Amino acid sequence: MSVVAKYYGQSGDVKTVHSIMFDIETERRLSRQAVELSHQVGILIEAVPMAVILRDSAGPIQFMNGSARQILSLKADEWPGQSFASLEDLKTVAHSTLREIAHLDQAAWQSRERIDRQIFLHGASPDKQQALDCSWVPLFDDSGDRLGLVTTLRDVTEAIEEQRIRQHLQETDQRDRRMDALGRLAEGVSHEFENLLTAVLGYSDICLSRLGAVDENTLKIKDSLEKIRTAAGKASELSRSLLAFSARKHWKGDSCNPADILREFAPSLTHLAGSQVSLETNIHSTENSVPLSREDLADILVHLVSNAREALNGRGTIHLSGYIRLSDQPLIWRQHSLPAGKYYLIEVADDGVGIADADLGHIFDPFFTTSPEVRGRGMGLAMVFGLVNKAGGGVQVKSQVGGGTCMQVFLPLTKSTVPSTESIDGSEALKILIVEDQPSLLDLFTEVLQAGGHQTTSASSIKEAISKANAPGNLDLLVCDIFLSDGNGMELLEQIRAVQPNIPVVFFSGTPRSNLQAQGICLPDDAPLLSKPFRPTQLLQTIARFRK
Amino acid sequence: MPKTLLIVEDEELVRSMLRDKFEQSGYAVLEAEDGREGQNLLEDQTVDLVISDLIMPRQDGLELLMAMRAEWPDVPLIAITAPSNQLYLEVAGRLGAARTFEKPLDLKKLEDAVIDLLRME
Numbered sequence: 001m002s003v004v005a006k007y008y009g010q011s012g013d014v015k016t017v018h019s020i021m022f023d024i025e026t027e028r029r030l031s032r033q034a035v036e037l038s039h040q041v042g043i044l045i046e047a048v049p050m051a052v053i054l055r056d057s058a059g060p061i062q063f064m065n066g067s068a069r070q071i072l073s074l075k076a077d078e079w080p081g082q083s084f085a086s087l088e089d090l091k092t093v094a095h096s097t098l099r100e101i102a103h104l105d106q107a108a109w110q111s112r113e114r115i116d117r118q119i120f121l122h123g124a125s126p127d128k129q130q131a132l133d134c135s136w137v138p139l140f141d142d143s144g145d146r147l148g149l150v151t152t153l154r155d156v157t158e159a160i161e162e163q164r165i166r167q168h169l170q171e172t173d174q175r176d177r178r179m180d181a182l183g184r185l186a187e188g189v190s191h192e193f194e195n196l197l198t199a200v201l202g203y204s205d206i207c208l209s210r211l212g213a214v215d216e217n218t219l220k221i222k223d224s225l226e227k228i229r230t231a232a233g234k235a236s237e238l239s240r241s242l243l244a245f246s247a248r249k250h251w252k253g254d255s256c257n258p259a260d261i262l263r264e265f266a267p268s269l270t271h272l273a274g275s276q277v278s279l280e281t282n283i284h285s286t287e288n289s290v291p292l293s294r295e296d297l298a299d300i301l302v303h304l305v306s307n308a309r310e311a312l313n314g315r316g317t318i319h320l321s322g323y324i325r326l327s328d329q330p331l332i333w334r335q336h337s338l339p340a341g342k343y344y345l346i347e348v349a350d351d352g353v354g355i356a357d358a359d360l361g362h363i364f365d366p367f368f369t370t371s372p373e374v375r376g377r378g379m380g381l382a383m384v385f386g387l388v389n390k391a392g393g394g395v396q397v398k399s400q401v402g403g404g405t406c407m408q409v410f411l412p413l414t415k416s417t418v419p420s421t422e423s424i425d426g427s428e429a430l431k432i433l434i435v436e437d438q439p440s441l442l443d444l445f446t447e448v449l450q451a452g453g454h455q456t457t458s459a460s461s462i463k464e465a466i467s468k469a470n471a472p473g474n475l476d477l478l479v480c481d482i483f484l485s486d487g488n489g490m491e492l493l494e495q496i497r498a499v500q501p502n503i504p505v506v507f508f509s510g511t512p513r514s515n516l517q518a519q520g521i522c523l524p525d526d527a528p529l530l531s532k533p534f535r536p537t538q539l540l541q542t543i544a545r546f547r548k
Numbered sequence: 549m550p551k552t553l554l555i556v557e558d559e560e561l562v563r564s565m566l567r568d569k570f571e572q573s574g575y576a577v578l579e580a581e582d583g584r585e586g587q588n589l590l591e592d593q594t595v596d597l598v599i600s601d602l603i604m605p606r607q608d609g610l611e612l613l614m615a616m617r618a619e620w621p622d623v624p625l626i627a628i629t630a631p632s633n634q635l636y637l638e639v640a641g642r643l644g645a646a647r648t649f650e651k652p653l654d655l656k657k658l659e660d661a662v663i664d665l666l667r668m669e
Binding site: 239 | 559561562565566568569572602603607608609610611614630631632633635636639642643650651652653655656
C-alpha cells in the first residue's frame with residue numbers, strides 16, 4: 001500500500017511530491033494467522049474433554065465450551081452475557097450449587113491463586129447429581145487488576161462410582177473371608193459344644209431320674225438340676241445361632257411362600273409386640289416362594305419385630321409389610337450387594353429411638369448390642385443376616401437417631417417347586433465321574449456320593465473314563481485315583497481337560513503329594529488330594545467345596 | 549437276658565453318659581471309640597443295636613454303617629451328630645441309618661427310639 005502527498009505552489013503547480021510506501025502484506029499475514037489461531041484455539045477448547053468457562057472480572061460469561069454447556073445443561077444460545085447467578089432463573093443448576101460456585105469465585109479472587117476443589121453439582125431434578133473436579137484460576141493484568149476468571153470442571157461421577165464399587169467389592173471379599181473363617185470356627189465350636197452339652201444335659205437327666213423320695217432336700221436338688229438343664233439348653237441355642245449367622249447351617253432345599261408366612265404369623269407377632277404397641281400389616285401376595293424354611297422365616301420375623309419393640313420402648317407402632325420388588329439394577333449396600341432380579345421385600349419399620357450412624361455398620365455383627373440393659377446376647381440380627389444370606393438375599397437398614405428404623409429383607413423369589421436335581425444340602429447336584437480300579441472302593445464312593453444327592457458315573461480305568469466323559473457339559477467334577485491300571489490320574493485329567501478345560505478334580509492316593517512329585521506326577525495346586533485311607537465324611541466335605 | 553447296645557463315640561464324656569443312661573435302663577452296654585473298634589466288637593459279640601456318632605477318627609460312622617449293612621444287616625444303627633454336621637446325618641439316613649438325632653441329645657426321644665427299634669426286631 002502507498003500514500004502519496006502532493007504539495008502545490010501558488011500557481012497551482014505541483015511543487016513537491018512525497019510518497020510513502022507501506023508493506024501491509026506482513027500485517028495481513030499476521031492478522032490471518034491470528035484469526036486462524038483463534039479459530040484453532042476455539043476448536044481445541046471446544047474439543048477438550050473438560051468444561052472450560054471464561055468469565056470477565058465482573059462476572060458475565062465470555063466463553064464456555066461444549067463440555068461446560070453439557071454439565072450445566074445449557075443450550076448454545078443460553079449463556080452469552082449470563083453470569084452464574086443469573087443461571088438460577090434457567091433452573092438447570094440447583095441453588096445450593098450456585099451458592100458454592102459464588103463462594104469459590106470469591107475465594108479465588110481473594111487468594112489471587114488457583115483453587116482446586118471437588119464439588120457436587122445438583123441439577124434441577126433431585127436425582128441428578130454429578131461429582132466435579134474443579135479448578136478456579138483468577139487472571140490479573142500486569143498492573144494487578146482483575147482480568148477474568150477461568151473455571152474448569154471435570155465430571156468424575158463415573159470414576160467415583162467405579163471406585164465405590166471397587167471398594168465395595170474389596171470389602172465384600174474381606175467380609176466373605178471373615179465369614180468363612182468365622183463359619184469354620186462356628187462349626188468347630190458347635191461340634192465340641194454340642195458334645196459337651198450332650199454330656200451336661202444327659203447327666204442332669206440321669207441324676208433327675210435317680211432322685212427318689214420326695215423330701216425338701218430332693219426338691220432343691222431337682223430344682224438345681226433343672227436350672228443346669230435350662231442353662232445347657234441356652235448354650236446349645238447360642239451355638240446354633242452362631243452356626244446360623246455364619247450361614248454354615250446347610251439348606252435342605254426348603255422353601256416357603258413369604259406372603260403366607262407373614263399372614264400366618266402376624267397374630268403371634270402382634271402378641272409379641274405387646275399390648276402398648278400396634279402392629280400394622282400390609283402384605284401383598286405372591287405366587288412364588290423364597291428359599292427359606294417356614295421356621296427360619298418365622299425366626300427372622302420374630303427377631304425383627306422384637307428389635308422394633310425394643311426400639312419403641314414398649315409403646316408405638318410397628319409397620320410390617322411385604323411386597324414384590326423387581327430390580328433391573330444390582331442392589332449395592334454397605335453390607336453387601338445383590339444381583340438384579342425379582343425379590344420379595346419384607347419391611348419392618350418402627351418410629352422408635354433409631355440407630356446411631358456409627359453403629360449401623362455393626363448391627364449385624366455377632367454379640368453386638370447398642371444397649372447393655374437389653375436382654376439377649378446380640379445374636380438376633382446376626383442370625384437374621386446369616387439366614388437371609390444363606391437364602392441368597394440381603395438385609396438393608398435405614399435409620400436415623402430419633403427418627404425410627406426400617407429393616408428391609410430382600411429374599412429372592414423362585415418358582416414354587418424345588419428342582420429335583422438338587423443335592424442333599426440344597427445346592428445343585430453335581431455330575432461326578434469317579435475313577436477307581438478297586439471295585440469295593442468304587443462302590444463305596446459311588447454309594448456315599450449318591451446318598452449325598454449327586455449324580456455319579458463310575459469307571460475303573462482311564463479308557464473307560466474317557467469313553468464316559470466324551471461330551472462337554474456332562475461332567476461337573478472328576479474324582480479320581482492317582483494310580484490306575486492303564487496310567488495315572490494326571491494323564492486322565494489332561495485328556496478330559498482337552499475337551500472340558502476347566503473341569504475341577506479331586507484326587508486320592510495312598511502316596512503323599514511330595515512323593516508323587518518325585519515320581520514325576522505334578523498335581524495342579526488347586527486340586528485337593530485325599531490321602532487313602534480316607535473317611536466318607538471327608539470325601540463329602542471335600543466335594544462340598546465344588547457346590548454350584 | 550438284657551439287650552446289648554453298642555455305643556460308638558469318640559467323645560468319652562458322651563460315651564460314658566450314654567452307657568450310664570442305658571445301663572440304668574437295664575441294657576447291657578458296649579463302648580467303642582470309633583468305627584473300627586465298633587466293627588471289632590460286632591465281630592466278637594452279639595449286639596442288638598448300635599448308637600454311633602458320625603465324625604470319628606480312623607473309621608467314621610458312615611463307613612461303619614455301610615459295613616454293618618453288608619455284615620450285620622439286621623442290627624439297626626442310630627446315627628447321632630452335632631448340628632454342624634447335619635449333612636452327614638442326612639447322608640446316614642439315606643444310607644440306611646434307622647434313626648438320626650442331633651446333639652445335644654434328647655435322652656427321652658433316644659430311649660423311645662431304642663425301645664421302638666428293638667421291639668421291631
